[in-house]
Amino acid sequence: MTSPASPAPAAPRPFAWAGRNFRIQTAATVVSGLGNAGAPIATAFAVLEAGGTATEVGWVTAARLVPLVLFLLVGGALADRLPRHHVMVAANLFNALSQAVLAALVLGGATPLWALLLLSAGGGAGQAFYAPASEGMIMESVATEHAGKAFSVYRMAMNGAQIGGAALGGALTAAVGPGWVLLLDAAGFALAGGLRIFLKVDATPRDVAHSGGLVHELRLGWREFASRRWLWAVVLQFSFVVACVGAVETVYGPVVAAQRFGGARAWGLAMAAFGIGMVAAGLLMTRWQPRRILLVGNWGVFLFALPALALAVRAGLPLLVAAMFVSGAGVTVFGVNWMVALQQEVPSEMFSRVSAYDHLGSIALTPLGTAMAGPAAEALGLDGALWACAVGTLALAAAVLVVPEVRRLARPLPAAAAAPLRESVGV
Template sequence: MHGARSSPEHNRATPVHRPRVQMGARRVVPPPSCEVVCRRGSRGHRVCAPSWRGAERWPVSGSVRMMLAPLAVRDFRRYYAGQTASAFGDALTPLAIAFAVLGLTGSPVDLGIVVLSTRLPVILLTLLGGAAGDRFSRRTVMLLADLTRFAAHGVTAVLLLTGTASVWMLVVLQLVAGAGSAFFNPAAVGLVASLAGRERLQAANSLISLSRSTASMLALGTAGALVALAGPGWAIAADALTFLVSAAFLYRLPADLAAERLQRGGGLLASIRGGIAEVRGRSWLWVWTMHAAVTNLIVVSPILVLGPYVADRHLGGAPAWSAIGIAYAAGGLAGGLVGARWRPARPMAAAILFFLLMAPFPALLALPADVWLLALAAVAAGLQLVVYNVLQTTCIQHHLPERFVARATSVTMLGGLVAAPLGMALAGPAVALLGTRPVLGVSAATAVLLTAVTLVAPAVWRIRGDHAAPASGPDLVPEPTR
């Protein structure tokens, strides 16, 4: 490769100790050794990454080795461990908060207000969080966000355990926790890109999705028992501790230098405008943002509202819906494995095609079909969601300049964040006007039609995988350094 040179001191082979083996004795296979290999990147920057020598001697398939490659990086291992713990806590809180509010007032209106207070700051502050993630140290932004959420959930747990909580207190604390999430999520996408390296991006995103799906499955089985036996306060306290664990692992990461490489001209509002302009100037990002917004508005939101209702009226109640939820999480686990090993040449087109797997679930829910059929459809839906998200995140990390990753992520997230509560609010009146079966039928039909319409866009087919050379064209020309 032109310009790819390595300094002699970094390319010198590291001696590997091989034990003497006597005649007739079992051959000892030495473990692979790690050395740091440096080269010159396309812009003259020095890029260093660990290289595992001798790994080919180990009885592990190449695809598995490729999937686990990010774990060879110590800093990514630390980040991954913290996020795995945090994902388990995240899955505990929704059920605990719901039962906490119902235990205080028993009012579904109050429950809706508390749930909205969690999502509202994420909608309002995500663009600001993306600008902060590109302007300042991403590690610092995420560390402060985790400590904020630890404090909010910790105080919530204390109030519930002492019997002094009220609905307005929960609303305020959920607003604070939601603000932390608005700053954490966009910065995390940029941090993963800098920790794992471009060659390991898809594997890193898949490993994170695997941990989230596994944590969700475990939490679904734990949350109900913990709330029933110990109360919602203890479940929320457990979630607070997981934020502290995540913060501890983030603290052990080196202070990343991304902020020093980012443009510092103008204020945060100028940074937000720059991020929006970046998305608008790249048609493939704009198409993906619109696809996610329509998906949440018409396909996903009616399922979230009508799924429990259909389960209660026709499928046997909460146990049936819980089984479907576990099947959905299992599909997400399978999706993480697929995303880690599959390298499509055109990842955006592949992600959109995978979205077709979402259509059977609302169609079967409209009938409604037997629980086992719905569970199979839920597996397919969970699989497509994780593959879709892994490929989308990897494309953003791979094809955008580093200084725009957090802001572009926040813009693409915003469409879905706004559409989800709007769709949930409209689902009830739509059912009153049309009925449950037609609304769910529209959701299934939209999944098919949206896929067909999106695949017509030429930009969808121009995006190449991170293992291939970037496609040419105006959408993929990096901005000049200013």
């Protein structure tokens, strides 16, 4: 008598590793990112349509960056002190309100420069409180064994939203005007905040002592940050690398495109290739989990220099587009491995404070780099300034490898692989 056939095992569900919090946080990031990527384009055209100059566009852009730098550390401390999803919801709603007021002014035809500056600064302040809480939340919502795959998917979603949002924002600004784009951005922030209300957070508070107050917690965060040589070495590297990359993307690239490739359309194509490279590498990183986390991540940093090199050697547009694509891939390779390293090495109760020091250090020199881009091109010539950016980026990518922890920091071996290793060494 034959025994009944055993039922076939159920097929694994796609994204079974992605818990509720990860899915909500990723969806909310896409919603807010679609609107927020188009907002700078709309704001710039709002300034110009109000009779403003290119200099005033720069002032409005800088007004967003100043409070971001000033409040990042406070935002990180609060995100470790309070429930992170509460901080994110409050920041999203604050940004929704500031963008709605800005949209109303633009649609009403009353856009004085002081209001644009003030509301742009409000957007930067909201981001300063949101960013550390968001990074802490996404790292907290993923099991360590799925971190590489999860962070790859998250960055793909975030980068895809930025690419699509920028394209949509530009098209809508031309079609219906900047005010409506800013209103859509406000709606996106409100919807994202509404989604994040449904995040489920363990009622058990994080193991953080608050008796010393906010300043004490910032000191603890600094101690955690400074005690890891690989952490502060990479952030110091990025202070200069991001300044160089920012100068190429916002100043030198558009100038070269205008001089050699016929204008903004060519640079837009190059930036689109950069974004596609980021998304394509995200697909790769869902399957590739390199053992040496920071070593592999830092190989991605070497690729950051390719756009400056292509511009410096006066490469044609196809080669420039290819360089931008590969550079974008390098950004994701570094970014995913960096998030894995932070989640693996930093205690969860310190995620947001360490993230704040990371963000602050990485962008600290960006305003200076952008401001000095013009004088550097005048002193060295445009090609000379591009060579300086390329060589500087490559030198910094090589220099950080001097730090042993950057070369050696590794994922833990899976249990199945670790057992034979323990036997071979007699453990």
